[in-house]
Amino acid sequence: MEKFDLILIGAGPGGYETAVYAAQQGLNVAIVEEGRAGGTCLQRGCIPTKCLAHTAEMLDEMRHAATLGINLPEGEIGLDFEQVMARTRGVIDTLTAGIDGLLSRPGITRLNGHGALSGHDTVTVETAEGESQTISAKHIIIATGSKPRMLPVGGIDLPGVVTSDDMFHLTSVPRRLCVVGGGVIGLEFAGIFASFGSEVSVVEFCKEVTPNLDRDMAKRLRTALKKRGINFATESAVTGIAQSADGLVVAYEKKGKAAEVEADLVLMAVGRGPRLDGIGLEAAGVDFTPRGITVDDNMQTSVAGVYAIGDVNGRCQLAHAATFQGRRAVNHILGRADEIDFSLVPSAVYTVPSLASVGLREEDFEGTGERPLIVRKLYRANGRALTMGAEEGCIKLIAHPDDSRIVGVHILGASAAEMIHEAALLIRHGATLDQLHDIIHAHPTLSELYLAE
Secondary structure: OEEEEEEEEOOOHHHHHHHHHHHHOOOOEEEEEOOOOOHHHHHHOHHHHHHHHHHHHHHHHHHOHHHHOOOOOOOOOOOOHHHHHHHHHHHHHHHHHHHHHHOOOOOEEEEEOEEEEEEOOEEEEEOOOOOEEEEEEEEEEEOOOEEEOOOOOEOOOOOOEEEHHHHHHOOOOOOEEEEEOOOHHHHHHHHHHHHHOOEEEEEOOOOOOOOOOOHHHHHHHHHHHHHOOOEEEOOEEEEEEEEEOOEEEEEEEEOOEEEEEEEOEEEEOOOEEEOOOOOOHHHHOOOEEOOEEOOOOOOEOOOOOEEEOHHHHOOOOOHHHHHHHHHHHHHHHHOOOOOOOOOOOOEEEOOOOOEEEEEOOHHHHOOOOOOOEEEEEEHHHOHHHHHHOOOOOEEEEEEOOOOOEEEEEEEEOOOHHHHHHHHHHHHHOOOEHHHHOOOOOOOOOHHHHHOOO
């Protein structure tokens, strides 16, 4: 039986970046993956959706080119969906090849096949050809990711009802798209296909879209997307999906009243669940719930030496969170302390306008007896935003009432995902609102919005 210092099951962002980091620290690493490297993020998530989102944004800008003094021949702005998807596949292939190169470095052994725990220190790898081998290590990290959830309602198996994984196999733009779920995934696809020309409706169970983000900013985002022609039904529970003579009908109940929306394609975007099946958790005695594998702050499971990172532990379903959870696990294996702060994980919704967030929300103060300091800075007052034609949006700074320490920042507008990291740095180092205004920012930039009065 071949032995290693560390075995990783899964080569998504958590798995492959952790393998590279562990090898750099001198560990002899094996990584097991049955598909292409990159996981959900690269193969059917973050990267391909951003390819589509960029095309959608460029298409929108071209439609408004006249406002910038650019005259385009009428009727010649079109979308070649086949080329859009081909470009997306090309980007995926390029990045996959890069990861393959990383995993070919000394100190890393890559095994192609399905990996499952067969004990607390062993992993059995089954290849597609039916061959099997068992390897062992003192330490094992599970990084098997997640899979799309489906609502337990009738009609989910009908042709035309798809998950986010299926969206990258489309060969044409649907005339009518109904998105079930107003979270990050649902809103991104809603925005993309609205720009592509689809008639888009979003049905969301909660009172507001993106329910995990700041409620005020989520409402602003929904309002902005509604202006772009996207229809929303919030506080609405889908009761079933049926075939009709003209496509599909999504039935839902809103405040006790029945309603429905017609569609040619229905996207189930009601979240993702941990990929727990068939990975040998029971055999190794690892505790888990339907929400994910139970871990402590070092990402260690109930079994010493066995760790779980990324979507599979249910703590934070973001690729960059998985990467840093993996780093924490390796540091724990090596007996090293680190200063990674998992309460400060930036997140972003790549819509137009985009929404990014880090730290506390305004509603996190509800019931505490404290009223946070709230400062809003509007894009329309920023010179760079006006030059870009990106007047829509604002930055919301949340500060502690006692000492004006910045504890949360939420940005709605152009380049929000790029600008949020300054906020993470400010919060991490305890900066106050006054200290922020002593930091010189280049002019003209969107980042000056942090200083706007």
